[in-house]
Amino acid sequence: MTMAVASRPRTLDTANLDPLQRWLAGAIEADRVEIKSADLLSGGAVQENWRIDATIDGGPRAGTHAFVLRTDAVARLPMSLDRPREFACIKAAHGAGVLVAEPIAECGDRSVIGAPFTVQRLLSGTAQARRIARDPKLAAFGPALAREIGGQLARIHAIRPPNGALTFLPLPEPDAVGAAVAEMRSALDKASEARPALEYVLVWLLANKPASRATSLVHGDFRTGNYLVEDGRLTGILDWEFCHWGDPREDLGWFCARCWRFGNDALAAGGIAPRADLLDGYNAVSGAPIAEHELAFWEILGAARWATIALLQGQRFLTGGERSLELALTGLMPAEMEFDALEAIAAIEAGRPIP
Amino acid sequence: MTARRIDADALLDLATEMLRAEVMPALPPERRYAGAMIANALEIARRALAEEVEAAEWALLDDLYEEGEGSTTQLARDIRAGTLPEGKARGLAAALRTLLIAELRVRNPRFLASRDVGG
Numbered sequence: 258m259t260m261a262v263a264s265r266p267r268t269l270d271t272a273n274l275d276p277l278q279r280w281l282a283g284a285i286e287a288d289r290v291e292i293k294s295a296d297l298l299s300g301g302a303v304q305e306n307w308r309i310d311a312t313i314d315g316g317p318r319a320g321t322h323a324f325v326l327r328t329d330a331v332a333r334l335p336m337s338l339d340r341p342r343e344f345a346c347i348k349a350a351h352g353a354g355v356l357v358a359e360p361i362a363e364c365g366d367r368s369v370i371g372a373p374f375t376v377q378r379l380l381s382g383t384a385q386a387r388r389i390a391r392d393p394k395l396a397a398f399g400p401a402l403a404r405e406i407g408g409q410l411a412r413i414h415a416i417r418p419p420n421g422a423l424t425f426l427p428l429p430e431p432d433a434v435g436a437a438v439a440e441m442r443s444a445l446d447k448a449s450e451a452r453p454a455l456e457y458v459l460v461w462l463l464a465n466k467p468a469s470r471a472t473s474l475v476h477g478d479f480r481t482g483n484y485l486v487e488d489g490r491l492t493g494i495l496d497w498e499f500c501h502w503g504d505p506r507e508d509l510g511w512f513c514a515r516c517w518r519f520g521n522d523a524l525a526a527g528g529i530a531p532r533a534d535l536l537d538g539y540n541a542v543s544g545a546p547i548a549e550h551e552l553a554f555w556e557i558l559g560a561a562r563w564a565t566i567a568l569l570q571g572q573r574f575l576t577g578g579e580r581s582l583e584l585a586l587t588g589l590m591p592a593e594m595e596f597d598a599l600e601a602i603a604a605i606e607a608g609r610p611i612p
Numbered sequence: 613m614t615a616r617r618i619d620a621d622a623l624l625d626l627a628t629e630m631l632r633a634e635v636m637p638a639l640p641p642e643r644r645y646a647g648a649m650i651a652n653a654l655e656i657a658r659r660a661l662a663e664e665v666e667a668a669e670w671a672l673l674d675d676l677y678e679e680g681e682g683s684t685t686q687l688a689r690d691i692r693a694g695t696l697p698e699g700k701a702r703g704l705a706a707a708l709r710t711l712l713i714a715e716l717r718v719r720n721p722r723f724l725a726s727r728d729v730g731g
Contacts, residue, residue: 360720443690450617451688452709460691477685522726571618582626588618599709600727 268328269307271295277326280369281311281376284362285527288315295326304340305372308379323379326362328372329369335496341365344375346500349422349474355412357494377444382485382492389486390519390528398489399610403530405491406484407538410512412493414505414543416474423474429502434466437558441565448568449575454595455568458561461602467506467554471545475503480517481527506547508553509539515597515612522612523586557598564594619665620718624658661718668714672707676700 269277274292282290291312298306307326313319329340338346341363348360358377363593365373383389392398418428430436438459445452477499485492511517514531521528526535532549540546571588573579601611626653636647672681676697690696696704716724724730 445663445688451684453687453691454712456665456691457690457705457708460694520726574618575622580626582623582630585618585623585626589623589719592712592719596709596712596716596727597725599712603705603709 267297268305268374269295269326270370272288272425276369278311280366281362282313282361284364284376285313285318286316287313287318289313294529298325307559309376318361324376325358325379326370326374326376328370328374328552329388338500340373340375343498343500345422345425346474346497347377349416349420350413350494350497353412353416355494356409356491357497380485380493382487384482384495386480386482386519386528388516389481390521392489394489395521395529399530401487401525401532401535402489402491402539403526404538406512406527407535407540408542409491409494410476410479410505410508410535411539411541411543413476413479414473414508414545418472420474425537426474426502429472429504431469432466432580433469433504434462434558437562439462439606441561444565444569448572450571452564452569452591452595454599455561455564458557458564458595458598458602462554462558462561465554467551470504470506472502473505475501475505475507477503477508478513479512481512481529482517482521504544504555505545506555507558509535509547510552511559511562513552514556514559514563515601516560516594525612553601553605556611557601560594560598560601564591564598567591567594620661621658624654624661628654628658665714665718668711672711675707 274295278290278292281292282288291314293310293312294308295310296308299310305328308322309326310321311324312321327340337343343448344360344363347357358380361376361378363373363375364370367373389395416423418426441455442457445455476494476497478496479494483496484494510582512527512535515525517522517524518528524530525532532552536547536549536552567587567590569597570584570611571591574581574584574588604611631647631651631654636644636651639647645654669684673684673687674680676682676687691704713724716729
């Protein structure tokens with residue numbers, strides 16, 4: 258995002274941390290919370306992320322802790338969950354044993370810092386996709402990392418409806434692929450630019466729909482860049498705002514889609530390892546194993562989805578009055594995903610494995 | 613073919629605008645002429661590139677439709693509805709691929725290189 262972090266007014270007033278300290282003490286049953294430092298973290302164009310270092314006296318969390326405080330996004334993307342709902346998904350995942358920043362407290366009361374916020378434990382590691390993909394030690398740690406990630410994904414997918422804590426998530430349409438294609442078509446209809454190749458891919462998706470699988474909690478943006486790695490090990494899974502009920506293969510296909518390999522095209526699982534490693538980790542944990550050949554359809558669906566999102570970003574530049582070079586450049590990207598999707602379809606029709 | 617889109621034209625337009633509004637005022641007097649030349653070059657390139665992509669589109673459309681009758685909007689509609697002209701559906705995927713390559717030559721030649729498509 259090109260919006261400068263400094264251009265937005267901040268909610269948390271670092272000169273007056275008292276209301277937050279008092280609220281936090283109550284929320285975690287401590288006698289006293291003393292915030293030693295509160296630093297704005299980068300990368301939050303639409304929301305604030307603060308690192309909070311605190312000393313806690315009394316209660317179950319007595320000691321020194323580093324937390325992340327996040328406010329709600331001021332401009333959410335369509336389809337994304339608001340902060341309380343995302344937090345509910347994170348709590349469900351944490352409860353299912355998924356490696357995620359421990360959810361600690363949430364506050365809907367604006368009077369504490371000026372906006373609703375949540376508090377999670379701070380995790381270490383980097384989420385920067387290119388740093389992970391270009392790590393000189395990737396060949397050594399990549400396969401094990403992909404297996405670890407696959408196992409985590411299986412734990413997420415073990416969360417199934419009905420779930421009393423997630424009743425706000427709508428159940429999917431019986432024909433989920435048909436609904437996804439209809440949604441993409443309606444986005445295409447709103448765009449000022451026709452995309453014949455994307456239309457072709459959508460026709461192919463409808464004609465090649467696989468039989469559906471049991472509905473699972475789907476992360477919705479599960480890809481390299483949205484998990485943390487430290488010393489080649491997974492430390493946590495991030496960005497839960499696109500969680501929904503759906504087909505578990507959607508997450509696997511999105512993870513492996515060619516557009517998310519960050520220069521390591523031959524390492525289909527997120528640019529870190531071959532697909533087989535991701536699936537080995539997944540199938541070792543999941544009670545509903547998934548075969549490698551099943552992923553192709555979902556990788557193509559992922560390419561079509563990202564092409565559609567990029568097209569919509571470009572529309573914001575063209576007609577939304579946002580004169581941002583970044584939006585314009587994203588708006589040029591659909592051709593890349595369309596090209597990859599056509600290549601994959603051609604491979605499938607020729608009986609070859611997809612790239 | 614008249615649909616608004618982000619193409620080389622729109623990008624070069626914005627780049628030229630930024631150059632004129634944000635970069636050139638900050639240039640020392642002896643560099644102003646160089647700045648003006650860059651702006652001029654961008655405008656020339658803008659015209660040339662727009663023609664190249666349009667030529668690729670017309671080549672595809674003229675193959676599918678009566679000379680001068682097709683449009684990408686019509687093609688998109690026909691693909692979705694399955695109403696392409698008789699006998700034209702067979703080579704469609706390859707033709708669309710050719711069109712995307714023409715687009716990507718302008719939009720992102722490095723992407724094409726990463727997919728082993730020569731320039």
